[in-house]
Amino acid sequence: MRIAASPKDSTTPIRVALLGAGTVGSQTARLLIEQSADLSARIGRPLELVGIAVLDPSVVTDPWIDKSLLTTDTKGLAQRADIVIELIGGIEPARTFVLTALTSGASVVTANKALLATHGPELYKAAADNGVDIYFEAAVGGAIPIVRPLRESLVGDRVNRVMGIVNGTTNYILDEMTTRGISFDEALKDAQSKGFAEADPTADVEGIDAAAKAAIIACLSFHTDVRLDNVRTEGISHIDAGDIAAATALHRVIKLLAVVSRTDKGITAGVYPAMIPLDHPLAAVHGSFNAVFVEAEAAQDLMFYGRGAGGAPTASAVVGDVVSEARHLAHGSLGPDIPLYANLPILSGDEDTSSFVMRVLVLDEPGVLAKVSQTFANHGISIKAVTQLQLKDKNGYNELWITTHVVSEKSVHETAEDLDNLVPIQSVISIMRIFED
Amino acid sequence: MRIAASPKDSTTPIRVALLGAGTVGSQTARLLIEQSADLSARIGRPLELVGIAVLDPSVVTDPWIDKSLLTTDTKGLAQRADIVIELIGGIEPARTFVLTALTSGASVVTANKALLATHGPELYKAAADNGVDIYFEAAVGGAIPIVRPLRESLVGDRVNRVMGIVNGTTNYILDEMTTRGISFDEALKDAQSKGFAEADPTADVEGIDAAAKAAIIACLSFHTDVRLDNVRTEGISHIDAGDIAAATALHRVIKLLAVVSRTDKGITAGVYPAMIPLDHPLAAVHGSFNAVFVEAEAAQDLMFYGRGAGGAPTASAVVGDVVSEARHLAHGSLGPDIPLYANLPILSGDEDTSSFVMRVLVLDEPGVLAKVSQTFANHGISIKAVTQLQLKDKNGYNELWITTHVVSEKSVHETAEDLDNLVPIQSVISIMRIFED
Numbered sequence: 110m111r112i113a114a115s116p117k118d119s120t121t122p123i124r125v126a127l128l129g130a131g132t133v134g135s136q137t138a139r140l141l142i143e144q145s146a147d148l149s150a151r152i153g154r155p156l157e158l159v160g161i162a163v164l165d166p167s168v169v170t171d172p173w174i175d176k177s178l179l180t181t182d183t184k185g186l187a188q189r190a191d192i193v194i195e196l197i198g199g200i201e202p203a204r205t206f207v208l209t210a211l212t213s214g215a216s217v218v219t220a221n222k223a224l225l226a227t228h229g230p231e232l233y234k235a236a237a238d239n240g241v242d243i244y245f246e247a248a249v250g251g252a253i254p255i256v257r258p259l260r261e262s263l264v265g266d267r268v269n270r271v272m273g274i275v276n277g278t279t280n281y282i283l284d285e286m287t288t289r290g291i292s293f294d295e296a297l298k299d300a301q302s303k304g305f306a307e308a309d310p311t312a313d314v315e316g317i318d319a320a321a322k323a324a325i326i327a328c329l330s331f332h333t334d335v336r337l338d339n340v341r342t343e344g345i346s347h348i349d350a351g352d353i354a355a356a357t358a359l360h361r362v363i364k365l366l367a368v369v370s371r372t373d374k375g376i377t378a379g380v381y382p383a384m385i386p387l388d389h390p391l392a393a394v395h396g397s398f399n400a401v402f403v404e405a406e407a408a409q410d411l412m413f414y415g416r417g418a419g420g421a422p423t424a425s426a427v428v429g430d431v432v433s434e435a436r437h438l439a440h441g442s443l444g445p446d447i448p449l450y451a452n453l454p455i456l457s458g459d460e461d462t463s464s465f466v467m468r469v470l471v472l473d474e475p476g477v478l479a480k481v482s483q484t485f486a487n488h489g490i491s492i493k494a495v496t497q498l499q500l501k502d503k504n505g506y507n508e509l510w511i512t513t514h515v516v517s518e519k520s521v522h523e524t525a526e527d528l529d530n531l532v533p534i535q536s537v538i539s540i541m542r543i544f545e546d
Numbered sequence: 547m548r549i550a551a552s553p554k555d556s557t558t559p560i561r562v563a564l565l566g567a568g569t570v571g572s573q574t575a576r577l578l579i580e581q582s583a584d585l586s587a588r589i590g591r592p593l594e595l596v597g598i599a600v601l602d603p604s605v606v607t608d609p610w611i612d613k614s615l616l617t618t619d620t621k622g623l624a625q626r627a628d629i630v631i632e633l634i635g636g637i638e639p640a641r642t643f644v645l646t647a648l649t650s651g652a653s654v655v656t657a658n659k660a661l662l663a664t665h666g667p668e669l670y671k672a673a674a675d676n677g678v679d680i681y682f683e684a685a686v687g688g689a690i691p692i693v694r695p696l697r698e699s700l701v702g703d704r705v706n707r708v709m710g711i712v713n714g715t716t717n718y719i720l721d722e723m724t725t726r727g728i729s730f731d732e733a734l735k736d737a738q739s740k741g742f743a744e745a746d747p748t749a750d751v752e753g754i755d756a757a758a759k760a761a762i763i764a765c766l767s768f769h770t771d772v773r774l775d776n777v778r779t780e781g782i783s784h785i786d787a788g789d790i791a792a793a794t795a796l797h798r799v800i801k802l803l804a805v806v807s808r809t810d811k812g813i814t815a816g817v818y819p820a821m822i823p824l825d826h827p828l829a830a831v832h833g834s835f836n837a838v839f840v841e842a843e844a845a846q847d848l849m850f851y852g853r854g855a856g857g858a859p860t861a862s863a864v865v866g867d868v869v870s871e872a873r874h875l876a877h878g879s880l881g882p883d884i885p886l887y888a889n890l891p892i893l894s895g896d897e898d899t900s901s902f903v904m905r906v907l908v909l910d911e912p913g914v915l916a917k918v919s920q921t922f923a924n925h926g927i928s929i930k931a932v933t934q935l936q937l938k939d940k941n942g943y944n945e946l947w948i949t950t951h952v953v954s955e956k957s958v959h960e961t962a963e964d965l966d967n968l969v970p971i972q973s974v975i976s977i978m979r980i981f982e983d
Contacts (some may be wrong), residue, residue, distance in 0.1 A: 265865025442879025
């Protein structure tokens with residue numbers, strides 16, 4: 110049982126400390142300062158930005174930031190606020206500062222997905238133990254309210270699956286590859302030149318950023334301690350024009366999805382590219398937009414769409430959290446905690462099931478399809494459809510697209526290994542999940 | 547300043563009373579009973595359904611409802627609960643029961659859009675005055691979490707416009723008219739036969755249901771007291787195949803929208819059919835689905851999509867509210883109040899501005915376009931585009947589609963009156979808003 114602190118009188122300002130003044134921090138400071146009167150009216154008490162901790166005050170040049178607010182004493186600042194906004198990013202020293210704030214009796218607002226995906230459950234518990242709150246709407250989907258709906262709106266429902274396009278960089282790249290027919294490398298260069306991808310794009314294109322968000326979403330959806338390590342992670346750098354062509358021919362589009370789902374045996378969490386039907390609402394999410402599609406027992410299908418990144422959109426989510434917490438402080442109340450009571454078993458990626466599409470390069474000769482089919486049958490996989498590409502290039506080789514019924518990822522990979530050793534097969538080109546209509 | 551009640555010990559059940567056992571009430575009872583153990587774990591205290599008030603207990607036949615829970619003493623039940631769920635609908639006696647609950651110290655969860663659109667601000671104040679909460683996620687957009695994002699997530703941002711497809715019946719009808727080329731009457735009959743429209747469809751097709759939701763959304767978005775009477779309301783029963791054809795030719799689709807927006811002069815709230823670009827996220831909302839598109843200063847574009855009606859989806863939103871409030875009670879805290887502090891001026895429909903498309907039937911003779919153009923010019927309206935339908939039917943008449951730049955609705959209607967009196971004009975067939983890319 111957590112007991113909220115007593116409310117103070119309505120004229121005492123609520124003290125807010127900001128740790129970090131990068132892109133999001135700078136915009137957060139701007140909103141807190143420019144919207145100060147409105148925010149205070151919405152809260153019922155003044156909100157005071159008491160300091161901004163930065164490594165080097167001399168590089169902060171935003172005109173709305175009063176230089177006197179800047180400090181390098183991060184720990185000291187975290188201890189003299191009612192609400193600490195952590196926008197430093199990364200695990201350390203962010204984790205230490207967040208714990209310092211929570212144990213000093215301050216509530217925390219953070220956008221730090223890496224921290225939450227690795228240490229979230231400890232931090233949620235530290236908040237509960239210290240009678241304070243931790244909010245993190247901006248850590249998943251930027252400006253899109255998805256944490257709050259999962260944490261509060263759907264709390265009376267049973268979430269069965271969440272599928273998210275939670276990385277704008279990869280969505281932009283896949284969208285460009287699909288609509289403009291360019292290669293992964295060209296699309297990545299284009300994304301970098303437009304500021305949608307970083308110089309080192311690894312965290313985005315290899316799915317690591319999305320995996321952190323998947324872990325956070327899984328905790329909230331299933332009330333179970335799920336960490337980054339539990340998320341099977343695959344990126345998009347191996348996707349080529351042939352995959353895009355296959356998806357188009359199958360009336361689908363390839364999206365990098367973060368998927369968490371509940372099965373009879375336990376829960377799964379994964380990030381992977383998948384072919385989704387063109388009429389699925391996620392198929393219409395273009396460019397660098399993000400969207401999260403939720404399937405719940407009673408609410409059925411829901412989708413949340415918006416800007417998943419960027420300074421101002423992310424800052425909007427941060428300030429929304431600050432106001433929520435400030436209202437709690439003004440009323441002497443507390444926000445919802447994050448009870449991880451369910452302890453559902455977490456299945457490995459191998460145990461996760463799906464329909465798959467396998468692209469296989471085969472010799473153009475009689476009996477090939479029988480051998481391929483027998484190999485799938487040997488692994489207990491029933492084939493749903495086979496398409497043979499009529500283009501006879503590569504010295505008499507053809508390309509097969511084999512769509513399976515729902516099977517385990519393990520059995521598909523074992524089948525691919527056997528196929529690679531089979532004589533009329535040149536190689537298994539790619540294996541990808543395909544989602545039904 | 548509201549002061550929350552002290553939390554009781556963690557074994558004392560939180561008493562929930564359900565008023566109404568119709569479609570949504572029945573599903574709400576089911577979720578509360580079937581998910582009881584999970585809900586209690588999420589709350590940290592047992593949740594007990596202490597009674598269900600109905601007019602006639604003999605008609606309640608749901609197998610999950612224990613007959614001993616049923617009562618006809620609605621007021622008595624409302625006074626012996628910690629949380630009262632009002633699912634009676636309509637203004638009275640629902641309003642009296644809600645006020646009874648609030649003044650008895652119970653928090654209220656309601657799905658009653660008509661009540662909130664006419665008396666919401668009084669009820670929000672009554673909740674605040676009595677130190678209790680009122681939650682109403684299910685009143686707008688059924689299962690879609692839209693009230694909570696507006697009330698909490700975006701509270702640190704500035705909402706500029708909200709456009710919602712908030713009525714599934716009309717979206718289904720317009721979708722069928724567009725995709726199948728059938729008339730309004732045929733689509734309505736089809737919707738009725740499939741259970742998407744009621745025998746008396748007036749509230750849906752004339753935009754009244756959507757207008758109630760627009761009033762609720764406007765209060766939350768602009769912190770201003772906006773009621774149903776303030777919402778300019780137009781339905782879809784006048785839309786014909788020619789309107790659908792014009793929309794298609796202009797690369798748009800017609801949707802019935804609830805729109806609330808902030809301008810320099812004040813705020814506007816309206817419900818009307820409008821042509822929206824095919825690549826707008828709302829254009830992809832098909833069938834009886836609902837979606838709400840939010841434009842905020844920092845968060846930029848957001849969209850929330852899902853099931854806007856139906857027993858189980860709406861019950862999911864109701865139970866989500868119940869759990870939120872139960873958590874507050876378990877922690878001795880309070881939810882966010884609804885401060886209507888901004889008092890922004892509310893503009894009339896006439897003052898609202900937009901681009902419009904006017905369909906005009908004209909004599910096929912030289913000089914007609916000059917006369918039509920001059921009439922628009924007389925009202926200070928500049929024309930953006932004119933399309934003339936080459937079909938010479940109706941005894942030598944042609945059809946013009948005239949798209950205006952952004953002008954006031956008043957000036958467009960005055961122009962139409964003048965055109966109706968002009969000799970080469972047979973009639974102004976229709977006037978509709980058209981939204982830009």
